[in-house]
Amino acid sequence: MTITNQKQASKYRYYIDSNSGTELTRKTLVLILAGGAGSRLKDLTKWRAKPAVPFGGKYRIIDFALSNCVNSGLRRIGVLTQYKAHSLIRHLQRAWGFMRAEIGEFVELIPAQQRASEDWYRGTADALYQNIDIIRRHAPDHVIVLGGDHIYTMDYSKMLVDHVNSGADLTVGCIEVPREEATGFGVMSVDENYQITKFTEKPDDPEPMPDKPDMALASMGIYIFSTAYLYSSLIADAEDPNSAHDFGKDIVPKSLSHCVAHAYPFVDQDGNPAYWRDVGTVDSYWSANMELCDVEPELNLYSREWPIWTYQTQHPPAKFVFDDEDARGQAIDSLVAGGCILSGARVKRSVIFFATEIERGSVVKDSVILPKVSIGQNCRINRAVIDKACVIEDNTVIGEDLEEDRKRFYVTEEGIVLVTPGMLNQHLYSVDEDEKLTA
Numbered sequence: 001m002t003i004t005n006q007k008q009a010s011k012y013r014y015y016i017d018s019n020s021g022t023e024l025t026r027k028t029l030v031l032i033l034a035g036g037a038g039s040r041l042k043d044l045t046k047w048r049a050k051p052a053v054p055f056g057g058k059y060r061i062i063d064f065a066l067s068n069c070v071n072s073g074l075r076r077i078g079v080l081t082q083y084k085a086h087s088l089i090r091h092l093q094r095a096w097g098f099m100r101a102e103i104g105e106f107v108e109l110i111p112a113q114q115r116a117s118e119d120w121y122r123g124t125a126d127a128l129y130q131n132i133d134i135i136r137r138h139a140p141d142h143v144i145v146l147g148g149d150h151i152y153t154m155d156y157s158k159m160l161v162d163h164v165n166s167g168a169d170l171t172v173g174c175i176e177v178p179r180e181e182a183t184g185f186g187v188m189s190v191d192e193n194y195q196i197t198k199f200t201e202k203p204d205d206p207e208p209m210p211d212k213p214d215m216a217l218a219s220m221g222i223y224i225f226s227t228a229y230l231y232s233s234l235i236a237d238a239e240d241p242n243s244a245h246d247f248g249k250d251i252v253p254k255s256l257s258h259c260v261a262h263a264y265p266f267v268d269q270d271g272n273p274a275y276w277r278d279v280g281t282v283d284s285y286w287s288a289n290m291e292l293c294d295v296e297p298e299l300n301l302y303s304r305e306w307p308i309w310t311y312q313t314q315h316p317p318a319k320f321v322f323d324d325e326d327a328r329g330q331a332i333d334s335l336v337a338g339g340c341i342l343s344g345a346r347v348k349r350s351v352i353f354f355a356t357e358i359e360r361g362s363v364v365k366d367s368v369i370l371p372k373v374s375i376g377q378n379c380r381i382n383r384a385v386i387d388k389a390c391v392i393e394d395n396t397v398i399g400e401d402l403e404e405d406r407k408r409f410y411v412t413e414e415g416i417v418l419v420t421p422g423m424l425n426q427h428l429y430s431v432d433e434d435e436k437l438t439a
Contacts, residue, residue, distance in 0.1 A: 031110075032077065034149070038053070041282060049083055055285075056151075063095070064150070064151050067309045068154050075099060076138065081112065125245045132234055149278075153306050169259035175217075182218050187200050196263050219252075282416055332347070334350045344360035353369060353371040367382065373388070384419060389426075
């Protein structure tokens, strides 16, 4: 344990032992990395940043990380943006402008400004280094670094208390994943005290857990730093010409030899891996939305104890009309947001975002329909993701003949069809009373 952290652990012991994390969270700064291009989501991120992609009928992906912060008592938050950030910035201004700066609460937008060099962010570590003066201005005792592109609910204050009690300079949130899926993550090994002994970014052959040979311990991209150690690590990394300037590739592996690096397992009340989804591909994005249609989904959007906050669009309740044998407005095992009209249409096991209209005789199954989509009469849509503001003409069939779909749309390896306005030769943006740009 470093001398600095011994002092910090002693300093906060009263608050931790008295089950009060208020002082600890109040002196912690959260930085959300929301500048990634999200290229694996294909055309869903052609005009928007990945954290701004809609999810779950009414939310944006970044709402989950931000809601976790607020619900955890962490209200000093900076969001680092870079690529295609307009719709993300607009959403944050509308949805997250309720913080009270006069009492030390904020969601601060930190765009890429080339403050330290003429380069854009060269990696996750460089993103923080280029804003190190902003971090210093807030004078936090600890810094939490998150990605803004995962779906989960987590109390970060518990991880923060664990970080201080362990005397660590660095704590990494981790979760068990199947070995075959771990090639896309940072994979770590730990000792009996959960101190990290090895860390490999995106290994070809992930190291298995000792007691679970089919599982690996993967990084969630959640880091807690004691501030002094963060500063020294960022400066040393910036001066290294051979560094990729990335937390997973450089900062964490290099830290293992000279600091206390601790792993924090993300588990539920029974000790099993908790719900956490990386929605980085069209298939995983579709699958995570479909899971919400389960009778008892792992992700509970209806919890009053842990609400997911977002910008609330002003739309009337969803409407289901007509009760004819051949045209009945109904939705089964589905989520249907406000402002939707199912006019003699049938929806089964699908997520329908707000202000969508589906006309008479159409059937939508196992699909994700983003906001303000118009689906004409007698359409059949199956296992598809329809992007915002698409207009689907009468008698269109999607998801039944994948070879035919590939001529117009993007089809994934698992057979999910992605449809965007551009693929339909329609305007990328539409104008309405609520907002001029609909990305």
